[in-house]
Amino acid sequence: MRLWSTIAAVSVFALAVPVDAGASPPLCRTADHACLKGQLEHAATAGDIVAKIELARMLLNEPESGSNWGRAAGLLHQAARTGDAWSVSILASLYREGKGVPEDGRQVMKLLIPLAAKGSIGAVAGLGDLFASGATPIAPDPQRAARYFARAAAEGDVHSKYQLALMLLDGNGVRADIARAITLLEELNRSGDPWISIQLGEVYASGKSGPAERAIDYFAQAAETGNASAMVRLAQMYQTGIGTVGPDLQIAMDLLEQAAALGDMGGQVQLALVLLASGTSEDASQAIELLERAAETNQAWPATILAQLYAEGRQAPLDGARAVGLLQPFADQGVTVALTGLGGIYAKGAGIVPADPALARHYFEQAAGSGDLSAKNRLGFMLINGEGGTADVARGLRLLEPVMESGDTWAMLQLGDTYAQGTALPQNAERALHYYGRAAELGNAAGLSRIGMIYRNGLADVAPDLAQAQEYFERALAEEDATGRIQLALLLLEDGPAQDIARAEQLLAAAASEGDAWATTILADLLTRGEKVEADGARALALLQPLAEQGNAAALSGLGVLYARGAGTLEPDPAKAGAYFEQAAALNDYVAKSRLGMMLIAGEGVAVDPARGLALLREVAAIGDGWAKIQLGDVLSSGKNVPLDPQGALAAYQAARDAGLPAAAIKLGYLFLYGKGNIAPDPARAANHFADAAEADLSAGKVSLALLLLDGKGVEKNVDQAVDLLQEAAGHSDAWASGVLGGLYADGRNLKPDYRQARDFSQAAFNAGDQAAMLRFGMSLAIGPLAPDHRAEGIDYVTEAVAANIPGAVVELARLQSMGLMGSDGAVEAERNLLAEIEAGNPAALRLLLQVYRSGGPGLKASPRKARGLLEQHAALLTSPALAFETVALHSMAPATEASLSEIGAALSGIASADFPQAVQMMFWGNKNAYVYALQFGLRDVGLYSGPMSGYLTKQTISAINQACAQQQIEEICRRGPLTPEVAVSLGEYLATRPAPLRS
Structure with missing residues (x-):
């Protein structure tokens, strides 16, 4: 941190302010740090502003910790209010970097702008740093940063000169001006800082300025100071040559030797590679020594190079045990090159390490699973030959499928479909692509569409590749393949850039105008849901009505959905929705039967008929549709308008899971977690089901299992495993997982509080659709363990949530007000807000206001009378347990009596x-x-x-x-x-x- 250089040593401070009558702290010796700190604490507590500044200085000179630096920030806040410039500058730096206080760019501006206006160059530079990197919620603003840096640089500020030079080099926030950047760097270079010299060298080495060979001069200047990184860069210049300076391997070697002697890992590895390339045994021995030293840094790069040498036994002594020892730690971490290396060693043996095909196959399996092509090739041959285990010819051929010829294009497509589906034959994307491609080459455009689908969704060892998918769909469209046209439209809608939405709509509309029922129902559904395209119920109705009149079940069902939800100017009409679902159900449309069944149970738009509704749901579930089984289970477990049937729900969920739907494991998990009717709670069984869902890569399963692991409920408490599961789910943009992680890093119950992690995960949850995520984050910043550093930012988030009408935000803001965090009359404002919420029927607002009346708050005295009256007036809002709690709380306010x-x-x-x-x-x-x-x-x-x-x-x-x-x-x-x-x-x-x- 730039400003830390201004923190001086703590001065002797020996004020003797009495703690109480007749007591005063003893005087301290100058060297007695603990005593001095105690004196400062004593005087600061008594209100002495000088003591507060000195104590803050002492705390900031101690190793960074949330408590020490947070305390320092609090003291600096008090000092800053007196106008002390040092306190203001240091406090601003703390807020910018999130050290001891929440990262808060607005606070930085509030602190520094007045100082800058008074001519403080340090404050101007600090504002440049703020806008260069940003600080929540202030986004980076390179142009403003450049302006501030330019102002400070003009006054001689070294830091600002350097930052401005970097911005001029990259054209970041200012127009690129290499000459001016070099001038600034040259000025700074007079100080002898090797990193400035290296930066100048990079300017010329990158070609931003010429002549290129000047890079050598600057790297040499830095190297002369003993900077190992400069030595390695200079060596690279001499290895390849640059500008008019030709290669000089001897100079490069000398430089690498110097860097290696200084313990630089990069220098050691680079020198070792040069020595190995020479081919002499003497150089090889020296290279091995260098690599051994580099490997001590626990980096995979030198370890894997060295292991390969020992395993081959050519340029190094054959030592399989040493090779295994080098690779194993990295293989345990999942490093692909280490896994492949171990597989190679065990495939043929190395010295005293015997061949172990089964173990080789194991390591190749792991490496191939990460996409390593060499491992896939090795594993393919082992599977075909039965090396290291049972032969699996089909799988081996999927990895190494030979070119096969066929002349029947539809047979090719069918065989490709079989490999793609993985039913009759093991799934094999490569074979599927081969047969689809051959069919396309022979003129069948459906092959192009099928290839596009594989690249669209991914299949087996073929990763999704949207660019490839679009290319094949475009080619299919050009050859007038109807499927290709619709698939291209779907791709553009779901995965393409925003500007492609209009084209997707045009493609579907064109297909619909030609009578394509599939395209018609897709387009109508889009218009109904209002996703990607603007909701337009009238247009959806016009598209579906002709098909519905022809008895098209999908169109009738679509009309039911349209009237069930409404779209655009078309208002919902449950009665019409029910009528259309009836017609579609009569045509055996199972979507319509499912929707109609739910309407019959609820009596929505149709006469209530739970028995028939339940029968329809059972019929749909019986056809094997997993989601229909889950829906049936939900109805049976709810007991709403139908008899509660926990065992029936259990059977439905289990049938859905048996049908291959991992989501059913989630339902089973929660059924056992909380119990229902005659099914007793069983957290252990719940955990097993959540683990099943997690293994199927279902985010909800990972989060649910993680929550049990955090609480040790049904499983042994394991915070690390829980965090791993949550991070996996959050990596798939799961709002729930991100929100939980945000809370974990904010509340400090299971993890050390971490502002950046809490903020980033909370923001990810918000971006993924959790509207209350930033509200929760704000509350944790305001009153949680991060509050000493980030309270003001937290209050801002809560206030913003109120403005955005986030449910619960008003109550949380009132909580902060009543706690005295938002002004001297905060409880008065909280009372006003809470009363309005209570009138709107909000029980949480009622409970909070009762608490405020019991304890009082800023500007509002405690009032048992108000609490009693409020509880009597609005008791109906509370559940029985909540009412009991509030009753106990109310009677606990007054002195105890028998009554x-x-x-x-x-x-x-x-x-x-x-x-x-x-x-x-x-x-x-x-x-x-x-x-x-x-x-x-x-x-x-x-x-x-x-x-x-x-x-x-x-x-x-x-x-x-x-x-x-x-x-x-x-x-x-x-x-x-x-x-x-x-x-x-x-x-x-x-x-x-x-x-x-x-x-x-």
Whole structure:
């Protein structure tokens, strides 16, 4: 960080401000860091601004940590309000880099712009840094950055000169001006900084300026300072020659030797390669020594080169064991070249390492799975020959399929389809492409469409390639293949750039005008859903109506969907939707039967008839459609308008899974996780089903399993495995996974808080469709472990969510207001906002306002009377457990009486177990008698207490508490006394899982 150079050593500070009457801290020796820090802490607490600045300086000179630097930032905030320029500059730098405070570009601007206006060159340069890299939520703005750097550079600021030079070289934010950039770098180069010299060398080596050979001068200048990187770059110049300077291998060798002697890994490897190329045994021995030293850096590059030499035994002694030892760590990490190298060693053996075809096959399998072509070739031959295991000729031929000739184009297409489907023959994309291609060469354009489909979706070892797919569909279209035209339209719609949407629509419209029913229903569906093209119900109706009149089931079903949801100016009409679904269902359209079945169960648009609706759903599920089975399971497990049938739901979900639908495993998992009716909760079985879905690469399965792993529910707690699963799912743009990861990195419960990770994953969740993701992120920044550094940014996110009408945002903003984070009258504003939400029927707003009335807040005194009246007026908004909790909370506010304790006892049994620990802690902090009373009730339920329900901490009560502590093995905590926060937390959690309900 540029500004850290301004942080001076901590000065002696020995103010003696009394802690309390008659007490004052002792004076310190100058070298006593701890004592000085204590003095500063003491004086800063007393409000001394100089002490705050000195303490912040001391904290920033300590190793970076969230607590130390966050504390420093807080002190700097206080000092900055006095106008102290040093405090302002350092604080701005902290906000820009997210060190000790949340990364917050707006705060940087707020701090630096006034300083810059007063002529501070450092502030001007700091603004340049802000706009060069950006800082949430300020996006990078190269043009503004360049302007600031230019201002500071004109005043002699070294950092700004360098940054401006880089921008001039690349034309980033300014018009490229190589000459001016070189002038600036030359000025900086007078200081002797080798990295400036290297930068100048790169300007000439890259051809941005000439003559090219000047690069040698600058690299040499840097190398003379002992910079190993410059030596390697200069050596590369002499290896190949540049400009008018020809190659000089001796100079290159000398330079590489110098870099290698300095321990530079790149220099060691480059020198080793040069030596190996010479072909002499002496040079080879020296190369091996160099590579051995380079391999000690645990880098794959030198290790794999060295392993190959030992395995071949030509330029190095044959040493298979050493080769294996070098490769194995990288193979364990999935490094493809290491996997292939190990496969080669075990395929034929190396020295004392015997050949092991099975192990070779294992490593080739792994490498081939990552797409390594050489491994695929090796594995293909091993499979064909049965080396290392059972022969698998079909799979071997998929990897190494020979050219086969055929003259019947439709037979080629059919055989290609068989290989593509992987049913009668093992799936083989290469063979499918071969036969499709041969058919296309012989004039059958359908072959082109089929090839396009393989490249569109990917198949076996052929990765998706949209450019290839579009090329083949275009060729099929040119040869008037109807399928090719529609597939091209679908490709453009789903994967093409935005400007291709219009062309896709034109292609479908042209096909529809020619009577293509498939194109007609596709286009009508697009117009109905309003995706990719503007919703236009009238046009969709015009497209479908003629087909529907001809009795086309898909068109009738499409009209049902159109009227079920409405589109554009066409309003929804459930009755018409039901009528069209009836017609389509009569023609055996299973989509229509499914939609009609759901409408009959709900009585939507048609007369309610759950029995018939359920029969239709069972009929659709019986044909083998996995999604229909899942839909049936959902209906049976819901019990809405149909008899609750958990076993029937279980059978439906299992049938869907047996039919090959991984999503059914998710349904099974949640059925067992929470239980339903006569199916008891079974987290272990739930975890097994989620693992099944995760293995099928289903993101929801990965997230669900990860959540169990985080809680240790049904499985052993494993945070690392959970994070891996979540990252895999997030990598597929899964909003849920990204949101969970954002929360993990923000809340600090399972992972060390990490602002950037939390922000990036939360943003990814938002981008993937989770509208509340940034609201949650904002709340975590405002009140979570990242709050010391990022609170202001968090409040901004919450405020933005309110403006965007994100559900729940008003309540969360009110929470921040009531906590005193948004002004001295925050609770007053929170009350106003919450009352409006309560009138709109929001139970979360009611519970928060009750809490505010109980505890008070900025500008609003606690008022049991208001709380009682609010609860009585709006109790209907709350569930029974929530009402019980709020009742206990209300009675815990006032001094304990026999009547209030009786009310608390009556309500305790209704509190949800998840809320019980919070209720106990609330009573602990608010009313110790109520707290003891709750413990007496709970301990009586578990058989540890038989005394009176008095609310007094009697010997019998303490004895019961000690027995509970012994059962929980927390005696050490309990020795601190029954009225400590730690005991309250532990006993609250213990009683929440008590075997019997609380009794009044």
